[in-house]
């Protein structure tokens with residue numbers, strides 16, 4: 001099966017990324033060596049709103065393609081037909097920037113018990129960057145696409161596969177023309193190779209997998225990508241219809257031409273049998289204190305607990321913090337930039353007593369959906385949701401339980417001199 005074949009070239013690529021980023025990221029365990037994966041090396045990354053490129057996780061399946069940016073084209077296909085050069089994309093259309101919290105759909109996979117296969121992420125596969133590029137809507141409008149209802153946009157990566165799968169992902173055209181862009185800069189710098197140079201799709205608030213890197217084709221379609229949708233050889237439906245579907249152990253998701261409900265959590269609650277990983281589920285991470293060394297309260301006796309919270313393209317409504325392992329909870333204060341599709345900063349003034357404490361955070365989105373406490377056992381599936389649990393699923397996708405992300409902090413009172 002396509003998913004289980006190891007790659008040989010992966011370690012060189014990972015070493016090069018880790019070296020170039022000098023301590024900002026570390027490699028994450030991948031059982032079958034399928035992916036190139038590095039994640040934030042330190043919890044401190046989650047104490048800040050903007051993630052430097054050096055600390056931004058990286059995740060992809062194939063080798064980074066060899067690129068001559070001057071010759072690179074993005075083909076518009078399906079209900080449109082054109083070839084766009086990079087200079088066209090940069091110069092013929094408006095330039096915009098968006099903030100986007102990218103989270104790998106497999107973030108938290110390593111917290112499933114029993115373990116699932118693939119990359120054993122903790123919470124390190126999430127990051128917020130500024131992406132600069134051209135609105136998808138401007139390009140499509142210029143080529144005569146103006147009514148998005150019911151249609152899909154399929155983005156195809158130019159990364160060559162070891163097998164015959166094509167990296168093709170579909171998003172509803174409504175989302176694509178609402179806020180998506182073809183990005184060629186990240187945090188004001190030329191898009192790094194490992195993040196999709198010369199051009200990638202950015203889908204604000206949606207799981208990483210939708211954000212196709214090294215885009216070479218955008219196809220306007222009446223359906224999602226299914227086997228046989230594309231004018232090219234290879235397996236077309238794998239990344240949309242088989243992989244990145246949320247399903248219980250031993251099941252095989254059916255192919256859908258289209259679905260009515262886009263929101264990942266609504267799908268999980270029953271709207272779609274085996275949900276697609278589209279927008280990210282509500283999540284939070286404590287950035288500081290990081291638990292690595294003892295902390296001393298300020299002169300007023302408090303310690304600032306600070307972190308980030310996000311909810312895909314929904315807004316974060318509130319964040320609660322517990323400093324006693326989940327016995328009691330207090331509201332944190334949201335602050336800082338507020339962009340849809342990007343995380344919020346939050347802080348809590350903790351009146352800390354000496355000793356060891358277990359800190360937790362949990363966020364609730366604007367639709368009242370709160371992070372569950374833990375990941376369920378494998379047989380629970382959707383029933384887990386009624387039990388304050390996230391459904392264990394075979395691919396380990398979309399997990400947002402808060403207990404596994406706790407931080408143990410030792411508080412010391414400095415002896416007065």
Ligand SMILES: Nc1nc2c(c(=O)[nH]1)N[C@H]1C(S)=C(S)[C@@H](COP(=O)(O)O)O[C@H]1N2
Nearest residue numbers: 057058059060061104157208209211212213
């Ligand atoms: N072409 C292509 N795009 C891809 C991938 C890939 O393997 N090939 N991996 C996806 C996945 S699973 C994730 S999580 C994000 C990661 O983006 P980043 O490496 O810039 O953080 O890229 C997505 N885009």
Ligand SMILES: [Mo]
Nearest residue numbers: 059104105208
């Ligand atoms: Mo991912």
